[in-house]
Amino acid sequence: MKTLKIPEATIIRLSVYSRYLTEIDRKGIVTISSGDVAEGVGVSPAQVRKDLAYFGEFGIRGVGYNVKDLHGNILRILGLSSEWSVSLVGIGNLGLALSTYQGFKDRGFVITSIFDNDPQKIGLKIDGIEVRPIDDIEDIVPKCNTQIGAITVPTSSAQSIADRLVKSGVKAILNFAPIVLNVPPEVELRNVDLAVNLEVLTFNLRGKMA
Amino acid sequence: MKTLKIPEATIIRLSVYSRYLTEIDRKGIVTISSGDVAEGVGVSPAQVRKDLAYFGEFGIRGVGYNVKDLHGNILRILGLSSEWSVSLVGIGNLGLALSTYQGFKDRGFVITSIFDNDPQKIGLKIDGIEVRPIDDIEDIVPKCNTQIGAITVPTSSAQSIADRLVKSGVKAILNFAPIVLNVPPEVELRNVDLAVNLEVLTFNLRGKMA
DNA sequence: ATTAGGTAGTGATATAATTAACATATTATT
């Protein structure tokens, strides 16, 4: 089995393609070309074909791709053909937004536990999931077989939460706190910094206005 | 003036460096080396120096960088030395999270108007800003001299909101709806898709578990 | 059948980004 390295940019684009294919499929379109996909998501047709080529042959020359078939293949590539158990730590506004985000449910991410230390929040039911005290992490997370932890707590406590999630067996962490977390190399870590996006925007604006 | 192209990855890292320097400065540390920054944010020292080199010379050979000075320079580069007026359209959970996100305020992003079409929300004050009906966009946005629009409405209405924001004079759009928006080339567009991050995570997990 | 038009897959090429190496400059020490 050849495991050539896949650019992360490719994975991100596959994710975008898949979102677009959902839309196309809903419209009842059966076949689509790399050029159509490219136009729909704003990349070049060659890029679309190259991205897919890392994983196999999914189309028919001279014809295009079957929408459902391609979509299914991309979901499988992304690991979305089965469900993932997600634990959410910190249920402030951002945590609340994530817990109710339809896009997660749609793609097989199931929030199975929610933790917070605010006494006013503990016991609340959010979308059917009870908010538990943070000290319950080590108890609940293994029981739910949770593979992914999402951290939306303040910066000061993010590292300790990460430690506890790792200890409880999560394999991946999605961190929204603007801090560099330390986790063992076998744990997959991904940071989302909402301010970064605004800053790239203002940098580009600055250039245009200068 | 030579305007060589700056990689976007460089801008993203500068944003991360700046966040780290805030922390370092708060600790009262006066001087820092590229190696220190590199270790703090998880990149190579050469990368740090290269990123900075695009914009000038900010350090002293044999010594390092003055923390406050470097931080100020990075903020200036990113266009954060003055305030930006942001309009938020759609005040669901995600919009609420953004409107109260301290990280924005800290960096000079001021939300000056909020719009939604839900009658139950119109009139509410969020952090001192009144929620107005979407039809007020064309009236209010120009009055506030708003340069940036943030879209957190459902996918179906995202494009029409983008159109109205552009018509009202915004120069940049931060879009959280999972759809490819069409805007004139002079308008800076940036898409944030929360699900993408989880999907990159699961792809990487899949590889590790296979 | 044959041909024209269209589209996927792919190896070669070009471009971009990262890393490495080094020359230059500063500080501290002897």
Add this chain to the structure above:
DNA sequence: AATAATATGTTAATTATATCACTACCTAAT
């Protein structure tokens, strides 16, 4: 004053990524 240690800025080398150009192949029309 000379030397050792340290750290930047910059050029060169390497690696990674994206684009291009071409081949293979399918469909439909003549």
